[in-house]
Amino acid sequence: MSTKDSDHFSPEYRIKQLFQDVEINPQCPLIRYFRSGPEMISMAKIYEKEGDIEKAFMLYYKYITLFLEKLPDIPQYKDIPTLEKISVKNALKEVLPKAEQLKDKIYSKYHNEYIEKQKQIEKTIKEEVLSREKSQPSIKMNTINNNNENELDNYNISNSLKNYANTNTSQNNLSHSNINFNQISVPSRSLKPQNLIDSSISNQSNRTGYQSLRQVRVPKNLALIFLSLAESNTDKNIETGGHLFGKLSQNVFTITHLVIPKQTGQPNSFLATSEEEMVYFKESKNLLTLGWIHTHPSQTAFLSSVDLHNQFPNQQLLPEYIAIVCSPSHNEVKIFTITTDFGMNVLATCKEQGFHYHSQSPPLYEECKHIVLEPHLDVVVEDMRKL
Ligand SMILES: [Zn+2]
Ligand SMILES: [Zn+2]
Incomplete structure (x- = not known):
């Protein structure tokens, strides 16, 4: 399995980056959002079919945020024809479990990549130690000649390990349980998806490159x-x-x-x-x-x-x-x-x-x-x- 730069982030941290906030333009007629809804779903289905589950998830999540949380808060929402609202409600019955399912899939994908990356890091460290042992005679010379320098060497290795562990601990604080969709089984106005995630995280700008324009x-x-x-x-x-x-x-x-x-x-x-x-x-x-x-x-x-x-x-x-x-x-x-x-x-x-x-x-x-x-x-x- 090949690994990417992002693999060393914890799966929880990486999943959080997929939760993007949606901004509503107050000047845009609400009905336009209702028109774009089916397109969001069909795009998500295409991504899922092609194996890009992150992009599929992000679109489903955008749909959920728009239609469960953002749009109902706008005063003109009451003027939207009932038929439009019913079709959204029906779509949500499919979209909510789908998003939940994809989130679990992505989590296990990220988890596997993370484990793989950890193994790689361990291997690199072992190799480093081995090559150090091979060149031991010169180290010994150094030890004899300059004890302080050798102490500094050891300090560097353990310190870089410590740093790595610290980064992981802080990432793990973003607990997986915070982003659980399990509570949303029936589309309901009271269960806003935003409540389920740490808002300070969801509002962060995307750092994983999903925002770059497609051709x-x-x-x-x-x-x-x-x-x-x-x-x-x-x-x-x-x-x-x-x-x-x-x-x-x-x-x-x-x-x-x-x-x-x-x-x-x-x-x-x-x-x-x-x-x-x-x-x-x-x-x-x-x-x-x-x-x-x-x-x-x-x-x-x-x-x-x-x-x-x-x-x-x-x-x-x-x-x-x-x-x-x-x-x-x-x-x-x-x-x-x-x-x-x-x-x-x-x-x-x-x-x-x-x-x-x-x-x-x-x-x-x-x-x-x-x-x-x-x-x-x-x-x-x-x-x-x-x-
Ligand atoms: Zn203008
Ligand atoms: Zn013109």
């Missing part, structure tokens, strides 16, 4: 196809917008569908008018929402303040969510993301609506580094404007 594969001809479908609007200086859907496999997203919803357009904006139709299409095909695309008929390719506020809640739900902007008049296509270190924070606190001023430095958005243009990828087009 998004974009069909190379997507923008051209979209521009040809937008042409009649473009000629009238009217914006056109579309949704990008796709799938997840081996931790990589692939855009497979371009859906152009029924919409109304202006020179600087467009508004989708039949969201239900689009949601039905996406769910019936089991697709994930991966981004959006729109034209700037007469302007360059950039993200306006309105575009940024449109992108923000989606990127909050899926950090990899992309915005493609096509500028036929300037012959430009750019793929953007809001900067995580700066832009996301500015947009989370900005209360303005419509077109408004944002400070430009540091930049609020940038061209994506997590996309790959694929020349041989096909895209299925669904133009709902014709329906």
Whole structure:
């Protein structure tokens, strides 16, 4: 078995790192979270099927935190249609035991890795001692010549062992029992998952690298196809917008569908008018929402303040969510993301609506580094404007 750097942390400590807090954007309509719920579950199922049980667990836990703890605390929660709430309740009956089961699986995986690492450390120490014994004559010489130096040598070995033991003790203080889901057998408002874990731990930033962006594969001809479908609007200086859907496999997203919803357009904006139709299409095909695309008929390719506020809640739900902007008049296509270190924070606190001023430095958005243009990828087009 190979071991990784993280293996020397106790299993309890490593599991704690998987419990990530979820932030709710008060400006994001609650119904969007309900729309994203089934996607979270289907992504978790894909990860589980592919053997990435940590990522699967993290998504299930995010779902539980959102729908059992966070969303019911928001005043608009009472306005959510009962049907939506019932489907979440039903989903939780599956998600809660699943999360519990995965947590146990991950625990035993981490436990095995930890034991393996301990054995390795023991072996290294033994080897060190052996090589020391081999070179004993010179040590003896040293002992004769300088007793103090030899004492210092011994001190170093025992001290490093002591340090190791100390680290382990402090990690073991984060007891496994704190994160037990066993008490949650029936979905209930009173059993908040957050209560089951040490909140100071759950709020810690992730140190295990799960936050890094997954790649998004974009069909190379997507923008051209979209521009040809937008042409009649473009000629009238009217914006056109579309949704990008796709799938997840081996931790990589692939855009497979371009859906152009029924919409109304202006020179600087467009508004989708039949969201239900689009949601039905996406769910019936089991697709994930991966981004959006729109034209700037007469302007360059950039993200306006309105575009940024449109992108923000989606990127909050899926950090990899992309915005493609096509500028036929300037012959430009750019793929953007809001900067995580700066832009996301500015947009989370900005209360303005419509077109408004944002400070430009540091930049609020940038061209994506997590996309790959694929020349041989096909895209299925669904133009709902014709329906
Ligand atoms: Zn725009
Ligand atoms: Zn703003």
